[in-house]
Amino acid sequence: MLEKLKEKVYKANMQLPQLGLVTFTWGNVSGIDRESGLFVIKPSGVDYQQLKPQDMVVINLQGRIIEGDLNPSSDTPTHVILYRKFGEIGGIAHTHSPWAVSFAAAKMDIPAMNTTHADTFYDAIPVSDSLSQSEIASDYEKYTGVSIVRTFEERNLDYKATPGVLISHHGPFCWGETPEKAVYNAKVLETVAEEDYHTMQLTRANCELPHYLLNKHYYRKHGKAAYYGQNNPVSKLHAKNNNFNS
Numbered sequence: 001m002l003e004k005l006k007e008k009v010y011k012a013n014m015q016l017p018q019l020g021l022v023t024f025t026w027g028n029v030s031g032i033d034r035e036s037g038l039f040v041i042k043p044s045g046v047d048y049q050q051l052k053p054q055d056m057v058v059i060n061l062q063g064r065i066i067e068g069d070l071n072p073s074s075d076t077p078t079h080v081i082l083y084r085k086f087g088e089i090g091g092i093a094h095t096h097s098p099w100a101v102s103f104a105a106a107k108m109d110i111p112a113m114n115t116t117h118a119d120t121f122y123d124a125i126p127v128s129d130s131l132s133q134s135e136i137a138s139d140y141e142k143y144t145g146v147s148i149v150r151t152f153e154e155r156n157l158d159y160k161a162t163p164g165v166l167i168s169h170h171g172p173f174c175w176g177e178t179p180e181k182a183v184y185n186a187k188v189l190e191t192v193a194e195e196d197y198h199t200m201q202l203t204r205a206n207c208e209l210p211h212y213l214l215n216k217h218y219y220r221k222h223g224k225a226a227y228y229g230q231n232n233p234v235s236k237l238h239a240k241n242n243n244f245n246s
């Protein structure tokens, strides 16, 4: 069942240690098949070296195991909430990457300070509100998902334009159209967290990007007028209009 998706999700999970985003087994990636409403997720606590595509667990959007011999990631209820509420995402990645965790523990957003940030995230990457004691006691992983959705609603953020969040005191969740894209976004988030930290050490000045530069970078890569890269019809037109020689 969903063998191709299992292979994709397996590969995306294996990218986490390759990209330096996880220590031990502290991370997980999932991917969804929107047609069947089933998603595939890494099993809980299995070493990356031992992981195989057939170990991936198939789950429905009620959080029930549909196929798999191993227990799914303990964060599965968070993935369920995100797939239910963020209807156009295709993959989710969760890590405990250290620069992101530092901002999460400090309960600070990762501000948009450089163009690397603006190429992927339109807004500051928000930190969620802390969970209440009763939320933690009753259904911790589910309420982690609820707190992410609540943060995006309260702050009027677009989950597609800002494809990641910090869970306060915990770490990042990122998402994207595919599991690979979710992992890519997790790496960008970690990179800009480290860069922002160093910027904040160098100066106390406000280094947030001016809005016109943020807009320029975000919309070079996203939306109808995007012109970055090779596969976009607008890029050729843009190059022509700019009178590029190459």
Ligand SMILES: [Zn+2]
Binding pocket: 094, 095, 096, 170, 171
């Ligand atoms: Zn975690």
